[in-house]
Amino acid sequence: MKTLCSLFIFNLLFICTSYAQAPEITDEERTLADSLEFDHDILKLVRANTDAEFKSISKSDKYEYPALAFHLEREKGNKLINELNHVRYRLNTKGYIIFKAILSNDAESDQIRIVKFADPLYPIQYMKTQGSYPKLSTAQIFDKIERWYESKGCIVNGAGKNWVQIKFVLPIENTDELAKEMIDFCPALESVYRGYERLSEKLKKDRPEILLEW
Numbered sequence: 680m681k682t683l684c685s686l687f688i689f690n691l692l693f694i695c696t697s698y699a700q701a702p703e704i705t706d707e708e709r710t711l712a713d714s715l716e717f718d719h720d721i722l723k724l725v726r727a728n729t730d731a732e733f734k735s736i737s738k739s740d741k742y743e744y745p746a747l748a749f750h751l752e753r754e755k756g757n758k759l760i761n762e763l764n765h766v767r768y769r770l771n772t773k774g775y776i777i778f779k780a781i782l783s784n785d786a787e788s789d790q791i792r793i794v795k796f797a798d799p800l801y802p803i804q805y806m807k808t809q810g811s812y813p814k815l816s817t818a819q820i821f822d823k824i825e826r827w828y829e830s831k832g833c834i835v836n837g838a839g840k841n842w843v844q845i846k847f848v849l850p851i852e853n854t855d856e857l858a859k860e861m862i863d864f865c866p867a868l869e870s871v872y873r874g875y876e877r878l879s880e881k882l883k884k885d886r887p888e889i890l891l892e893w
Contacts, residue, residue, distance in 0.1 A: 708733055709722075715747060717775075729755070734747075734748050744794050751789060753787075760777060760779060774796065775793055778835060779792075802838035803820055803824060806838040808839065808843055809893070810893030824843060827857075832849030833845045833846060842892040844891070857879075859875050864891070
């Protein structure tokens with residue numbers, strides 16, 4: 680309870696600071712927000728953290744909901760998502776999620792999206808993530824991540840056609856057990872970490888982030 684209270688106070692202070700420093704958005708950005716039916720304050724919050732150009736992604740057969748999109752270098756994108764994750768529950772309260780949607784080959788221009796949807800695991804469904812080795816459906820991937828979300832405290836920082844980026848925000852008790860489970864679920868982790876022991880060590884770090892690829 681003490682930890683949750685501390686996180687709440689930290690997030691509240693971050694929100695107040697962010698909004699106090701948030702610059703005004705342009706008329707064009709207001710029009711963009713209105714076309715997406717986004718709250719103007721969401722764009723102000725993002726604009727306070729980046730000067731990247733905002734674009735819209737329309738609702739289509741491929742994407743169930745429209746999205747606000749912008750590109751950033753990977754390091755800057757990771758920093759932005761981590762910063763905005765401090766107010767993730769604020770975004771959830773207002774019905775928004777933020778995640779990385781496209782990883783560039785050169786790490787120079789990853790795409791980040793914001794969607795008006797309350798489920799923090801929705802990026803998996805939105806991007807229709809699937810696995811080719813082993814063969815996994817979107818539903819199977821979602822169900823596994825949902826179990827980790829409920830039992831291990833992980834969130835989805837990104838999702839694409841065949842990958843999901845997750846971050847554990849709570850301490851993990853049995854990292855060896857989880858590392859073996861993750862490698863069974865995503866065999867590519869075996870070669871990335873050269874065995875479950877190194878993955879287990881990674882999971883012991885503060886708020887570890889893991890990229891799952893199939």
